[in-house]
């Protein structure tokens with residue numbers, strides 16, 4: 001079976017630049033908080049048009065440290081989506097706060113902005129919006145609600161580097177934006193990595209201290225922090241890849257448009273809402289015949305993945321929150337029907353055609 005995301009095909013297109021970047025780090029022998037991390041932070045600031053960028057060890061840490069820096073903790077509630085990767089929820093729990101779920105929009109699979117207000121209480125400190133699959137959440141409506149109640153807006157943009165809504169890049173719209181550079185992410189390194197961005201210098205400074213054992217350096221510790229630094233090797237790789245991110249996102253969009261052309265009307269294809277720029281970190285279709293499609297693709301040697309088979313509110317790990325089946329019908333339905341097909345910038349167009357034909361053939365039998 002082919003890999004779901006062929007990371008090697010991208011590596012080969014930039015191999016020389018990557019090897020040169022790696023050699024530069026090895027020659028400098030400076031591996032932690034050196035010039036590549038600093039330069040990468042500057043480059044991301046410019047790219048996203050934000051005042052501050054702090055590189056950390058993973059997307060999970062970006063979320064965790066962001067919530068901690070905002071002073072969110074025990075007794076606080078964070079309103080979020082049940083249709084995400086578990087790390088979004090873990091971060092809320094790490095700081096001692098309680099996740100409060102809101103059902104999703106059936107078209108973008110992101111938090112339904114019209115349902116947020118009814119979940120806000122005197123304990124609500126933040127809305128944590130996720131841009132799932134690379135599709136921007138409705139930040140305009142969500143920000144209006146957050147501003148009305150004077151609560152923080154945090155963006156989990158782990159799957160959406162370069163995505164835009166209303167002409168602004170996601171991650172730069174809320175109080176804090178969090179990114180993951182996990183290898184298969186649309187901007188991915190060769191290990192773990194993450195970043196927090198914000199226009200608030202005070203928050204950025206807190207995160208800078210938190211990522212480095214609560215210290216500004218010199219073995220003086222202001223607070224109990226963490227070891228959560230992006231390393232120089234990963235930063236040097238990300239600096240090479242950042243130069244190509246617009247091209248990569250455009251290629252993803254081109255391949256997504258091809259899938260749409262072949263599959264629309266036969267399955268539910270992803271929606272790009274007006275005024276938004278979807279980066280298709282994942283290309284996910286929906287069909288009541290999801291499992292049959294998946295089985296047939298497997299027989300043909302085509303990988304596909306169910307992101308995500310069980311919404312967060314039904315996960316055993318957080319059963320103590322007391323949610324039950326039926327609480328968020330849209331998220332539950334989507335989890336039963338969703339299927340992500342192979343997509344990456346370098347996927348050959350013939351492969352998109354072939355995968356689509358296999359799906360159409362499968363559907364002919366029902």
Ligand SMILES: Cc1ncc(COP(=O)(O)O)c(C=O)c1O
Pocket residue numbers: 058059060061084085087088130156158159179180181182192193194
């Ligand atoms: C939506 C979302 N949030 C958070 C994360 C966590 O990122 P990381 O794996 O870099 O810790 C991921 C990715 O894994 C993700 O997809």
